[in-house]
Amino acid sequence: MNGAQSLVATLVDQGVDICFANPGTSEMHFLAALENPKMRSVLCLFEGVATGAADGWYRMKDTPASTLLHLGPGLANGLANIHNARRASSGMVNIIGEHSAAHLKYDPPLMSDIEGLARPLSHWVRRAESSSTIAWDAATAVAKASGHPGQIATLILPGDTSWQQAGTSAIPPRAAATRKAPDAARIEHVARVLRSGERTLIILGNKATRGVALERAGKVAAATGARLGSQFFSARIERGAGRVPIERIPYAVPLAQAFLKDFRHIVTVETSEPVAFFAYPDRPSLLKAEGTLVHPLVEADEDSALAFEMLLDMLGASATRPTLQPRVETPVPSGALNPLSIAHALAAALPENAIVVDESLTTGRETMGHTMGAAPHDLINNMGGSIGYATPVATGVALACPDRRVFCMVGDGSAMYTIQSLWTQAREGLNITTVIFANNSYAILKAEYANMGAGAPGERALSMIDIDRPRIDWLAMAQSMGVPAVAVETAEDFYRALADSAREPGPRLIEVRLY
Known part of the structure; x- marks a missing residue:
């Protein structure tokens, strides 16, 4: 088994079984290793498609996909959608081909500072120095990408690491992704805010906009009169009939200010307070009204479902039924497109x-x-x-x-x-x-x-x-x-x-x- 085969086998063993690829010459051994029947390979005709597709995979699966990109220029082509994935807290394992170590000293045309390109948008970057350690490197990359929130892991794969024999190497044990428990004092503080009866908006982000966390947030809203909102852009929201409805903070600064002006409190869950998308002359960057207080309930790396369970217990509202969105039968429109x-x-x-x-x-x-x-x-x-x-x-x-x-x-x-x-x-x-x-x-x-x-x-x-x-x-x-x-x-x-x-x-x- 060569290094590339060891890498692909380890990815599969760690739960990463799809690769969005745009390969080049230095990745031919990795391409051959994709013959592994447990790994699905998907050809993309531009690296930005590969990295964006990996983002989409994570948003629905909550497990990372891998990408295969060709040297520094290939990574550069994919960076825009790596940026979008990072902002969405999507996990991703990027495999970046590189020249063999012996070839780099000749400064070949495709040589570049891959680490320098990768670091600003990656949470973890490593160059695989040896075929005998590539399995450990791959398992570590998957573990980083699989955490909560998801992270961008970038593993640089030199050609000689791919083609040399790997031998037998240990890998770190596969760990289940866990989320931190929120601070109980913070939960108690937010409970006091909600009991005050003052107008409160709870802004949900990341995994709080779906599943059990969203249902429990709906119970909190029903029990306290607080309203549920989201940023204008969210990574993924479960919505429609039968779901807990979430109001969307408007994009335009004046509309967002009007939406937020009457709230005395803003409670944030896996997100931050509302900020204008751009800086505009004579308009604020922070959108809340003067005097509005911001209270973090759940930080980005914490468990929002658990936080709402704790909050409901403190409020004595665990049995409350959330208000659900009714079905609205919209008539088929006619006439002009607008x-x-x-x-x-x-x-x-x-x-x-x-x-x-x-x-x-x-x-x-x-x-x-x-x-x-x-x-x-x-x-x-x-x-x-x-x-x-x-x-x-x-x-x-x-x-x-x-x-x-x-x-x-x-x-x-x-x-x-x-x-x-x-x-x-x-x-x-x-x-x-x-x-x-x-x-x-x-x-x-x-x-x-x-x-x-x-x-x-x-x-x-x-x-x-x-x-x-x-x-x-x-x-x-x-x-x-x-x-x-x-x-x-x-x-x-x-x-x-x-x-x-x-x-x-x-x-x-x-x-x-x-x-």
Whole structure:
């Protein structure tokens, strides 16, 4: 068994059984080792697709995937979606190929400071120095990535470490991922805040927005009158009919300030207090009202489900029933396409247990408020703000949950960053409906131009925001990568295309023409 084979075998033994790969010459022995029948390998045509797909896999599985990236430039190509994954607390094991140690002294063209590229966005970085220790290195990487919150682990794999014989080596025992218990004094303090009767918002983040933690948060809200909220972007929320509803803090600073102004207390759970996405002239960075007090209930590495159990005990409210979202049957819309009719079409068309990956920065900003009463579904947002995340994340989500329909909502500007995802979706036969909102511009930047106080954009500025010369042919783009596609120009046609896509296996693309 050579080093690469030892590495892959260890990944599998430690529970990492999928690799999103874009290999190069220095990774050929690792590529050969992927013949291991227990490891699924998925080819991605751009490294940003590989890292984004690994992020999507973690968000649904709560276990890390691996990626295979080619040297420093390959890692650099994947860094934007590693940034998004880090901000979403997703675990990931990145295997970065490297030249053999003897070759590095000649300064070959692809030589770079891989550690220097990796460290700012990785929680753990190691260069595998020997084939005999690669199994230990791999097991350590998986352990780091599997913790709570999830972490980015980067393992650099020199060519000679791959091809030399590994022999027999020990590995650290596989440890179950655990979460820290929250501080009891902190729980008691928040209980006093909630008993005060003063207006309180509990902001949920990371794993508190789903499962047992969300149900218990709903009990706390029902027992105390506190409201439940989330940041505008969340890693994953379980929502829809029968789930505990969470209010979304608006993105725009004035709207967020208006939403938050009457709260005396903000309680944070696996997240921080609300902060503006950007700095704007004459607008604050912190969005709470003056005098509002912030109380952390659960830190990022703690167990929110346990915290709410402790809190309910202190409040004497363990038997309280949470308020659940009722089902709202949304009529099929008709007429022109606009943010409201688009939201209504999605609400009406979502099948039960769907997963929505949202990067519709402008057009879909109203969508989430109008899908609260839709069939139960999961919502995934971009936590890091680096665009080009949606189609790769949807790819990983669909591989993690092959029996669920995934709806990927993305603007045309964002989609062009990682459109290669469609090819992987077709190759793997993934159940993804990609919705391209084609307004032929970076519409979000037109709004931000005004928000920044830069005035009205001139002709040259507009030329850097509009993407209509030439206009992108989305149908041809999709079909060239093996994905059936349709264009819609009315709300009823959009609903019909969404519903039809959910009934057919495999990927589909819908171009929503907004002109």
